[in-house]
Amino acid sequence: MLLRTNEGKTSSAVRCRRAPATLYLADMTIQEIQRLREAQPFEPFRILVADGRSYDVLHPEPVSQTGSGRLISIGKQDHFVTLDLLLVTGVERPLPRRNGRPRRR
Numbered sequence: 001m002l003l004r005t006n007e008g009k010t011s012s013a014v015r016c017r018r019a020p021a022t023l024y025l026a027d028m029t030i031q032e033i034q035r036l037r038e039a040q041p042f043e044p045f046r047i048l049v050a051d052g053r054s055y056d057v058l059h060p061e062p063v064s065q066t067g068s069g070r071l072i073s074i075g076k077q078d079h080f081v082t083l084d085l086l087l088v089t090g091v092e093r094p095l096p097r098r099n100g101r102p103r104r105r
Contacts, residue, residue, distance in 0.1 A: 030069035030085060036093070037063050045093035047074070047083070055081055056095060 036045050037060045047055045055074050057063055062075030073082045 030065055030072070032091065033063070033065070033072060033085075033088075036091060043093055044095050045091050046095055047088055048090040048092060049083060050087045050089050054092070055083070 033047075036043075037057070042060050044056065044058045047057065049055070057074060062080075063072060064075075065072045070085055071082055072085065072088075073080050
């Protein structure tokens with residue numbers, strides 16, 4: 001599957017068979033993160049990184065970016081995480097339910 005970005009570039013994407021809502025982009029852009037963060041109504045999402053870790057974004061407020069847009073930070077309860085967009089491999093949404101129960105809001 002090919003996706004066209006805002007700049008007119010083409011990036012390849014692979015859909016994960018296990019979780020159909022997971023989209024892995026070869027070139028994750030700050031525009032994609034901004035689009036998810038500014039969506040109305042906001043829908044929580046998970047950022048996946050190259051080393052296998054993931055970071056849940058439950059509210060739009062704790063996500064920020066540098067002026068260049070290459071680095072993003074995600075605020076947590078007692079710390080924050082800074083990620084280089086080159087290491088972001090995908091975004092997953094909606095967040096999977098835990099133990100089959102609906103997410104608490």
